[in-house]
Amino acid sequence: MFWDGRADTLQQQASGPLYDPAEMASTPEIALHRLENARYIQRLKALGGPATDASRDLLLSEALFALARYQIEDPSFHAYDSKFDAWLEGKARFTPEESAGYRLFNDPTKGNCAACHLDRPLPGNLPPLFTDRQYEALGAPRNQALMGPYDTGHFDLGLCEVMPGGVETSSAYCGVFATPTLRNVAERKVFFHNGVFHDLHQVLDFYVLRDIHPERFYSRDTHGHLQVPDDIPPQYRSNLDRTDAPMDRKSNDLPALTPQERSQIIQFLKTLTDGWSPTRP
Ligand code: HEC
Known part of the structure; x- marks a missing residue:
């Protein structure tokens, strides 16, 4: 992924724009704070499994994984109807x-x-x-x-x-x-x-x-x-x-x-x- 191939997976790719100062300019701390206060936090934890209660790093990585899966599963990302x-x-x-x-x-x-x-x-x-x-x-x-x-x-x-x-x-x-x-x-x-x-x-x-x-x-x-x-x-x-x-x-x-x-x-x-x-x- 990316023009220079620096990300190997969609999950890795997702953190690029998120933390880039010229794009969304977030940090892992800000992203976690928002996740933990989001309405869907229990659903995300249910998907990630009990380990996400113990590890905030894992919680964040599960969120990026969910983003990756969304792009793979949602038909709007690959309409192929040209x-x-x-x-x-x-x-x-x-x-x-x-x-x-x-x-x-x-x-x-x-x-x-x-x-x-x-x-x-x-x-x-x-x-x-x-x-x-x-x-x-x-x-x-x-x-x-x-x-x-x-x-x-x-x-x-x-x-x-x-x-x-x-x-x-x-x-x-x-x-x-x-x-x-x-x-x-x-x-x-x-x-x-x-x-x-x-x-x-x-x-x-x-x-x-x-x-x-x-x-x-x-x-x-x-x-x-x-x-x-x-x-x-x-x-x-x-x-x-x-x-x-x-x-x-x-x-x-x-x-x-x-x-x-x-x-x-x-x-x-x-x-x-x-x-x-x-x-x-
Ligand atoms: C040798 C392989 C190769 C050939 C042949 C080739 N391309 Fe490309 N094309 C690329 C690469 C690599 C890039 C990205 C280059 C860069 O960004 O430095 C690119 C970029 C593009 C882009 C820009 C797309 C974007 O999203 O920015 C367009 C449009 C494009 N090519 C059209 C064509 C057309 C039309 C032809 C035939 C006339 C052609 N290409 C021939 C490899 C090729």
Whole structure:
């Protein structure tokens, strides 16, 4: 879980936003105080068993476990009722633009998106998750909006920072982040691990033009040298993915997708939004 994979379970994940000073800014003490004064405290203790009377740590961990189970058991967390899901079941028809986008998404020489954002039904005919659950360094540009008064000169190195042994032994995983699902992606307002993009067109342009027009995305150092990519320190830049299409281009190559083809992929991505019905397309 998380862009850098630092939590192994939903239970672990839940404490992240809870205690993060930039999110809910709670502490174990505050959370316990609220739990112990909540109307449902006896029900929580009944679920956790008698040991939760003796251990406040256990009580807190049972609460986080309950949160994890809620996400697994409540159907609203996995509706799988997008137009794409209906289409997989033969209950919806793509428009010509959506169809074209779907083909480009899958074509290994064009978008090649499905190489990482897997879109085939899983064994047992389960709906695809649009992620391979792997990690890649795509070289997202440094988010200048996080600079200025917030600039600490810090580089978020991703996976290598949370590996056992840390950066020293895991430098091959620096700059590497999780492949996110693309379900409901058209509903999001910020994209990539550092939130640098705010529009799917920017994301598609980045995939297609990163290596052809790097100056459109990256900043220069004080000597005027373009930093490619500028959000990964120089010693880790060789981790950048330059082999998977469409990020396998050289500066004189043609873009893998024309602007029209990029728009068609976006039309397809919009079919991944939950809550589709034939009357409310
Ligand atoms: C080599 C694997 C790979 C390929 C190929 C790939 N992606 Fe991604 N995608 C990723 C990874 C990894 C990230 C997260 C990168 C980051 O945050 O630094 C990502 C992020 C995204 C995001 C941002 C989602 C969010 O919630 O912030 C979108 C949208 C996206 N990809 C769409 C596409 C499309 C469309 C294509 C095809 C043109 C594509 N991807 C091809 C691995 C891949």
